[in-house]
Amino acid sequence: MAGVITASVPSWIEPFTGLTPRCFAKLVAEIRREQAADQQRGRPWSLPLEDRVLLVTAYWRTNLTMRQLAALFGISKSAADRIIDHLGPMLALRQRRRFRKDTVLIVDGTLVPTRDRTLAAQSKNYRYSTAHQVVIDADTRLVVVVGRPLPGNRHDSRGWEESGAKAAVGTTMTIADGGYQGTGLVIPHRREKGSDLPAWKEEHNRSHKRVRARVEHTFARMKGWKILRDCRLKGDGVHLAMLGIARLHNLILDGQATNS
Template identity: 75%
Template sequence: MDSPFSGLSSRQFGKLIIALRSEGADPVRKGRPWSLPLEDRVLLVAAYWRTNLTLRQLAPLFGVSKSVADRIIDHLGPSLALQQRKRFRKDTVLIVDGTLPPTRDHSVAEESKNYRYSTNHQVVIDADTRLVVAVGRPLPGNRNDCKAWGLSGAKAAVGRATVIADGGYRGTGLVIPHRREKGQAELPAWKEEDNTSHRKVRARVEHAFARMKTWKILRDCRLKGDGVHHAMLGIARLHNLTLAG
């Protein structure tokens, strides 16, 4: 039952549980213990992120109350967060882009170019492995990518690594496509070839977004406060585990 919701094979799911226990996600609690074992709690969180069912709909599937399901998500969601990479090889090439998950908590979201209240998440992937290596903190969806790159912490997370981006990151020092100068009718052939190569490589981050957005919570997030950030980081970790095989 774990694969449809977590996207992981039974072997991968088992490795995740072992890793979570080693990270302290299942400590001995004082007082009343959890009504579900860690495996089922992880599955509950994954099912919530994957289906975006309301807690009133989801809780009976696991035989718990709505309030228990809510506490499990609040407690375990942060524990599933991606451990962002801190060091990169000198020849590492990364790709960054922003995505705008619609978010109902208007205290952290703003109306964006998709005409919905959204949060801007800067997501960085490794161009070779296509694994997510960093996710910036969410900013209001009306922040453009060139500002969100620095303000979200994504820039600091990747240090001096080479980063490819689209034309929305002008002035950031990232590798972006060539643009025509004022009065220039067309680009030289070598620049057009560079841009073609750039588009093919940069498309990999769009493919990562497409896979991550199979998790329906990123299409309409009802979580408040840091909930959307925890969901994005958790989904990034599960996405990486799926790719790693």
Template identity: 75%
Template sequence: MAGVITASEPSWIGPFTGLSPRQFNKLIIALRREGADPVRKGRPWSLPLQDRVLLVAAYWRTNLTLRQLAPLFGISKSAADRIVDHLGPALALQPRRRFRKDTVLIVDGTLVPTRDRAVAVSSKNYRCSTNHQVVIDADIRLVVAVGRPLPGNRNDCRAGQDSGAKAAVGTIPTVIADGGYRGTGLTIPHYRRYKDEELPSWKEEHNASHRKVRARVEHTFARMKTWKILRDCRLRGDGVHHAILGVARLYNLTLTG
């Protein structure tokens, strides 16, 4: 059965990946170079690599069930499931290893509603969620690292270290965070030591500047969560981790071209 959606028709690429056809082709070339399309023994894939990548992106973008999505590509639900399991990790963002000496990073946590109770717990958003620590470059706004998912009730100050996000930034001297990261050595806003304390004007000015810069990570979250898989993730095990890493990679590609 022929599918309705195919990467050979460029009009499908933008709505489901956020990429231009040129950016999408660069992604396919990079995936082949990384070994994402090896020659398999036995039965070959039912779709070419371009269509498989488009299927995974469409799954993350729309959060349709695979039973709904598979017929649009002309394949079975089980074949679509195998494609997502295989390509999800291959599309994952690799953390940046090198930074300029003057690099400024921003770290913050975001909650992703996740149905797998083995990795998610009831959180402050009143849903079972996972906590994801995301690090971006403050200047170019690219995601440079995403920590391992932790239960959604974990405090950011602890999650930053337990998730591996702190190790990912290494010895970068300037890492900006919000007030939830007290005692971590990161650059956080000035705060009142006791209830009735008044902050001097210079501290208020510093806090205003801090908020303007730190807002960039909130803008990143807003754009990443246009991918509906990050609003209600049905994937099990490492699926939510692969999904947010894949979305981060596609988000970066939309910024860099």
């Protein structure tokens, strides 16, 4: 059965990945180098590497079922499942471990509705969700750290440490919202009961809000990949999807910076 979509037709790439053909080719080249460094014998794949990368990113982008995805690529449901299990971890973001002294980061938590009840919990949106701590570079807006998923009812001030995001960031200056009180991060000034903030603190808060909004914009772009609106993956699947989408988001930003 001939596949309906393939990476050999460039017009399919952007709708199913969010990447331009140029960025997609860069991603495939990176994965090919990583595979060459860890070459293993075994049964050959039913699809070339370009189509396998397209399949995984299309899954994250569209959140189609395995049966629908397999039909689109002309393979079996089990083959599509194996490709996602094998290639998904290779597409994950390589999280930054060192930062320049003048780097400023921004952190915030976001909820991903998740059907794996062993990991999810009922959150403030009344859905079973996982909570994810995402850290971006305030200057480049690139995602640098994604914490481990936690139950969706976990407060950001706890999730910051428990997800591993705090350890990954270290002592680098990090901006956060008021929900991170007591964590040592840079948060807005709080108004004492019965008194108003002085003008200089109000101005600091306005500036803080404008900068911190960049992480909200990042969440909005990342959730263009529909798997983050209703994730059916279990175990490490939701974490790998977050890491993979963070990498795709960074590729898009790099491509935009190169073209500007």
